[in-house]
Amino acid sequence: MLKTHTCGDLRKSQLGKNVTLAGWVDRRRDHGGLIFIDLRDREGIVQVVFNPERSKACHEIADQLRSEYVVRVAGVVAERPAGTENPRLATGEIEVIADNTEILNPAKTPPFYINEDVDVEERLALKYRYLDLRRARLKANILLRCRVIKFMRDFLDARGFLDIETPILIKSTPEGARDYLVPSRLQPGKFYALPQSPQQLKQLLMVAGMEKYYQIARCFRDEDTRADRQPEFTQLDLEMSFVDKDDVTALIEALLTDMMAALKPDLRIIKPFPRLTYAQAMSRYGSDKPDLRFGLEIGDISDIATRTEFGVFRSVLATGGVVRGIAAPGCGHYTRGQLEELGRLARSLGAEGLVTISLGATPGSLDTLTSEEVKSVAARFLTLDQVKAISARLGAQKGDLLLIVAGKPDKTATVLGDLRKEMGRRLKLADPNLFAFAYIENFPLLHWNAELDRWESEHHPFTAPWEEDIPLLDTAPAQVRGKHYDIVCNGYEIGGGSIRIHKPELQRQLFRLLGYSDAESEALFGHMLEAFEYGAPPHGGIALGIDRLVMLLAGEETIRAVIAFPKNQSAVDLTVNAPAPVTENQLAELHLCVREE
């Protein structure tokens, strides 16, 4: 090694020791006589002093040093003179007095600050990702990610799970996201696909008798990116034999609970994890991934609305619609402009309109509310008692603002869910130190795709239906519940899994329901169907989105901040400039030609 110690771990206990350090110049302070260097390596920062009276040669080299130069310094660990200690540095009680200095590599002036936490245009930061990763924030994120994964591995290893790799070159299947394809050189006209997840392979590992499998698995989906979505991402993928739903969810609950205690002891979690049905999540929070850090629950006021003289409510209800709302605490003073803005927001989310009811500008008990204080376009169609009844239903107090949407049940739920999220954000209702994990269960197994005129899997076609619902597959597929569970945290879906089908007949029945002929099922999924003929154990599993989980733990708003080399919104890697053209020869070997658009 070119160094004997790291910059971050020098303390008073090493006083008088001769050490050799190597790292980057974080900052230089030139006093004409004395020169101070903050020397940085992965572990931290230490001050190095260059004194011409001690070493003229060192001082002359220090004079040439600039930001991000790579240097090696040999010197002695010394106590700082009284009064010059720096409590902001872990190494602030000591300094290294340089006796020998070597510039290992000079550096151009970086295109952005390494030593300050200033937001830089992401295009630039991604182009120079290797410099961005030197900065404290990203370095800490990458470190945290490493710890999270290490924790998962240790936890599962201690419980008898085997880490098994599965292929990256597999087969395209029609279900799910768009595949990334890899042309085959040896099989002209045929293609591999990169896995969207190791789903089928881990099920085959269960048939293989591995019983407990896990993998830190890279997954690929050729869909548009989002702040929390990348073309390639990482899952903790696991599968177990001889388990039911509660075994898997309990395991993951223990993993996450222990992990939070070990890595983020200052953050609170809700124990045990709440379990909501899909129907509850949709009706109470208007989302299948609700943020449970705050209330602001959606309430149904259809029964009250139907007794009012308000035509909008009555006509919607007469055509099978519903009237629902939320109560924004302390927003009764909102101006007309603010209310109009909320109305525009609601319409942009797909609502026909938004009815607001201001319950006065000052807080207080509902009992003291007067009709003069109630402000709403609907006010003259509502009695004071009706306003109070609606308010009570939505948990409102005087001084609050009711946001009410009338329409089709599904649309009303999702619009109010989005409004709830937005108001929660604006009013800062979410406790930043709370991690609200929860399970969402009892999803429908299937949903009807009206455009394609067929049933589709809510999760994936290998999810097992509830036993008691199996007869409904033939009669009322929409009512069949799946043994599927999602795990959510703070409004993000961070994982999902299910108990799988392990009987070939049931699997065939599902494929038929999804519109595949037996011949098609055989061609696409024959390996699964055949495997199930050879003693497939009951099994199930789950996958956690590691990028999202680490993002939340790091307090970041995009998973790009926890991935070493992420892609941008256009799925371009700006660091290495991928994707890129290839030569005609390469294409010819792959039996490909590029179509002119």
Place this chain on the structure above:
RNA sequence: GGCCCCGUGGUGUAGCGGUCUAACAUGCCACCCUGUCACGGUGGAGAUCGGGGGUUCAAAUCCCCCCGGGGUCGCCA
């Protein structure tokens, strides 16, 4: 593909029709400085305001198109 936001010295911002010959901070360069730690001081260099077109006596500023970036809807079994 739709919608929203953004693009001004290396970096981050201000300026939003004329006094902009474009400001501030920081960085960079030179000189001074032996206890600083976001060191300090003095001086200097550095931007045809993403590109193109238009409106106007006059455009960084208003309009249109394009390019690039971000957010989001669709999409994501």
